[in-house]
Amino acid sequence: MARPFTPKVITANDLLEGDVIYFMADNSWTRDLAQAELIEDEAEAQLRLLEAEKQNIRIVGAYLADAKAGPNGPEPVHFREDFRRKGPSNYSHGKQEAEAHV
């Protein structure tokens, strides 16, 4: 039996700021993982990644990252993606800083 497919989100870094970004269902990018499109089908994931890479002039290094559905949208599976979502643990910089300014 084939292994079950772990749902994915498409993530990359913004070309100018380097910030972690996620691909949304409308083909635009968000800085918030919860807003990302959760892709549940393996073939669809590859097609969506190709779609995202069409925007390589504005993004860097798009890839598929494991994710799971949460009450407020996609959530990370691996701790590396959790750090990418939040920012560093030694200072409230990056996304934590952006949140503090909201």
Add this chain to the structure above:
Amino acid sequence: MYKYNAFDAAFLAERNAQFRAQVERRIDGSLTEDEFKPLRLMNGVYLQLHAYMLRVAIPYGTLNSAQMRALALLAEKWDKGYGHFTTRQNIQYNWPKLNDIPDMLDALGEVGLHAIQTSGNTIRNTTADHFAGAAADELTDPRPYAELIRQWSTDHPEFQFLGRKFKIGITGSPNDRAVVKAHDVGLRMVEQNGEIGFEVIVGGGLGRTPMVGKVIRDFLPQADLLPYLEAVLSVYNVLGRRDNKYKARIKITVQENGIEKIRDLVDARFTERQREFDGTDQALLAEIKTHFTPPALRTGSTDAYQAAYDADPVFRAWADTNLAEHRDSAHAIVTVSIKAHGATPGDASAEQMRTMADLAEELGYDELRISHQQNVILPHVHKSDLPALHARLKEQGLATANIGLISDIIACPGMDYCALATARSIPVAQEIASRFDDLKLEHDIGHLQIKISGCINACGHHHVAHIGILGLDRAGVENYQITLGGDATETAAIGTRTGPGFAYDEIVPAVERLIEAYLTLRSDAEETFLETYRRLGMEPFKTALYPEAQKKVA
């Protein structure tokens, strides 16, 4: 210290202008990321987890006050108000924006600093003893040779596309503070028949396959340095493997071919190369040496120092740990700790950098050094100025008295920043430092080096730590392996793994058990952790680390 001449300044300005145009072409879409990436890496620009990172070389760890102020300016104007001093005498900025980086490089160029060859498969920043030019045990200042290597290796056409990166370390002292045995090439100045030359060590390195370098040449006359280095690089360039990234460093070339074969090949190449050198390098070296004339050290009474030492216990504790012996008995070498308990090892704020620049200018003959141990050194301070210096450092949170102690931890950026990391390093360092500060045991424990890497590449030098910690990803969870008995000095040794790793919330208690065991086992308060380990071996420490396993055996 070395001052750029018109050629250096023009070269750097042109290089920065080229990079500015490359950035513009990436942003307007003329360059793809695949085309741009090698260009940005050649100029020290990485893309990390959350942002770009700019790595600036601090050649052989030497700065003047104007350069330190420029580093502060970059932190404040284009980053988040701080910089991170690394384990290879570089400074890293963690948050630059891509289109600001050309301006940052121009600002660095104005004070004679750059980010060239801080990445890529090239000859990297040559690191040196951070006490160079000041240490009491030094034969001669190694920095003119490091500067000669910098000029020779920068943009050297033959060595821009090596099989892998190539790191050179140099020391002018018999006591190795530059970890030269863990470099691709280590240079140790030695004396033979009244002449000073180099012992050349090759094939050292940490990372996936840690190795202590082997001596390839007992004594190399000073004048033969560049032709000999070219011979080593040339043999590596031909023999080094390009089929497997993990077997591409020269340490593997030496291991697979044997030091004898490498030595023979290098000697043969050296004979050829030597003929190509017409003395220009020696003329250049003579000119470089004029920039490294030792400062005219002032004389005067050191009574003020002794009075403060006797009267103020806080000053005394700092003096006992953070001062090293200067070649002039009225002066001291000051190590400024960038390791306040609970802070990120190696991080300094713009304000702290300016304070250190001011102190260097006012009290330290305008000289600063950065150590691979991620601290800042004022290499020449008259002892009578130490009480005032200490007071100024205290105001900026820079007077932590912990050099060489358990909280003077080397830590790589780990998974808080680094795209290669498999686990975090910084919070582990912060918690260990805070824990032993709370226990008030630090000074009782004495000399102890803890070094933490967040992945197998070992930027945190964990293999050569007395207690090394390596963070790994084990089935999607952070896991930390411990090694014991490593040594980063002239008696270099790779540490031995204790056994299974520890979870994130278990690693600090595990270190605490090791320390408790050491305090019980040591013969007296003078015996260091490393000495106790060498006397008793792994077993008693294993027992302390893995009490559950012991119970099962019993």
